[in-house]
Amino acid sequence: MVRTSSLFSALLLLSACQKPAESSVTVPAAAPVKVAPFSLSVLRDEAPSGCTWLRLGSDGSRRALVTVDAACDGLQLAWSPDGRHAAVRDPAGSARGPGRVWMVDLSSGQGSAQLLPEEGLTGAVGFDSVGRLVALTAHTGELVRRDDVFLFEGRRIPIPELDEGAGLAHAYRLEAGAWKRIETVATRGDADAVFALATTEMLVSSTVAGDVDALAAQGLDEGSQDAARLDAVVPERGHDVFGGWARVESRGGPLFAWQTAGEQTALMMPVRWEVEDGHLGEPEGLALPAHSPVRALARGDLLLLAGETQARVYDLGSRRLAASFDGFRSVRFWPEPGSRVPRGATAASGQP
Numbered sequence: 001m002v003r004t005s006s007l008f009s010a011l012l013l014l015s016a017c018q019k020p021a022e023s024s025v026t027v028p029a030a031a032p033v034k035v036a037p038f039s040l041s042v043l044r045d046e047a048p049s050g051c052t053w054l055r056l057g058s059d060g061s062r063r064a065l066v067t068v069d070a071a072c073d074g075l076q077l078a079w080s081p082d083g084r085h086a087a088v089r090d091p092a093g094s095a096r097g098p099g100r101v102w103m104v105d106l107s108s109g110q111g112s113a114q115l116l117p118e119e120g121l122t123g124a125v126g127f128d129s130v131g132r133l134v135a136l137t138a139h140t141g142e143l144v145r146r147d148d149v150f151l152f153e154g155r156r157i158p159i160p161e162l163d164e165g166a167g168l169a170h171a172y173r174l175e176a177g178a179w180k181r182i183e184t185v186a187t188r189g190d191a192d193a194v195f196a197l198a199t200t201e202m203l204v205s206s207t208v209a210g211d212v213d214a215l216a217a218q219g220l221d222e223g224s225q226d227a228a229r230l231d232a233v234v235p236e237r238g239h240d241v242f243g244g245w246a247r248v249e250s251r252g253g254p255l256f257a258w259q260t261a262g263e264q265t266a267l268m269m270p271v272r273w274e275v276e277d278g279h280l281g282e283p284e285g286l287a288l289p290a291h292s293p294v295r296a297l298a299r300g301d302l303l304l305l306a307g308e309t310q311a312r313v314y315d316l317g318s319r320r321l322a323a324s325f326d327g328f329r330s331v332r333f334w335p336e337p338g339s340r341v342p343r344g345a346t347a348a349s350g351q352p
Contacts, residue, residue: 023327025056033320038302038313041335042328043072051075053088053104055334058313058323066104066111072329076124076207080131083337087133089116089125089207101125103133117172117179123194126206132173134203136194138187139168150186157186165189171199205335213297213304213333217246217267219259230256233280234270238290241268248296250303252316256280257294267294271305273319284321286312299333306331 040056051072070090078087088102104111116122120137144151171183187193220227246259257267275281292307303314311331313323
């Protein structure tokens with residue numbers, strides 16, 4: 001089960017003290033390393049409070065896909081199976097009402113806003129195998145309970161294990177501009193209520209699905225050789241966030257980063273890997289703020305390290321910097337068609 005960590009959002013708040021720099025793409029001036037072509041999905045803040053979704057190419061191309069009247073921070077994306085359409089969800093809207101989702105034609109760049117279902121708190125939106133938009137919600141209204149069942153629209157829905165916190169979850173499909181409810185099930189009422197829906201298993205892409213390019217991190221034991229080595233090299237981390245060192249395996253060897261503690265963890269600065277003569281050093285040109293969260297993604301021989309508004313692409317073979325991106329949020333590799341396959345756990349609670 002892969003879910004987006006809410007700790008990453010918390011770390012963004014810690015590193016948001018400064019106004020982001022103007023968006024820019026930089027290729028190292030001194031003998032830039034040659035890498036395979038790639039493209040990135042990025043978000044760019046627009047004054048006074050909008051956000052533009054763009055696709056950036058390694059050749060310097062930049063294509064604006066859609067601009068929405070919502071803040072970039074927290075926006076969630078999903079792609080249709082054929083890669084021709086996408087959904088942009090504003091989870092912050094849930095606090096003001098049902099929230100919104102924009103349907104985007106990636107060929108024309110045209111987008112249209114759609115209110116999310118009014119009944120319940122939307123946990124995710126995504127696409128089914130034929131490209132239809134689906135919304136998953138946790139019921140928030142009053143429910144009629146009788147013994148071990150809920151009475152809902154003439155149906156008797158069994159309550160799981162007589163759980164006092166039980167509720168309902170609904171799945172809706174967008175048809176002709178209107179939401180049609182296609183499934184309702186009882187849940188245990190926890191934060192992951194929408195995972196009880198069979199529809200969840202059928203989504204090929206969701207606004208909170210785990211990124212297939214994300215690298216897994218393994219926490220290091222405090223007394224391990226690697227942890228001691230890192231403590232010696234980094235006596236001052238620049239922050240006092242509770243956690244420990246973690247190891248991230250990649251095709252080019254291990255990467256080390258600080259990892260927050262708790263049930264849900266997230267990587268953050270400082271970051272180190274082996275440089276010349278086997279010494280540990282910060283990746284070339286990384287230079288992220290001390291409190292910055294860090295996402296590590298890899299595709300082929302490319303490593304992407306993304307902070308709040310900065311991202312760096314490296315060649316794993318030479319461990320050299322290939323390109324820098326500043327002033328962009330939520331940077332990730334543009335999904336490949338083959339990566340949009342049913343993943344099972346593709347929804348989460350209504351928390352952004």
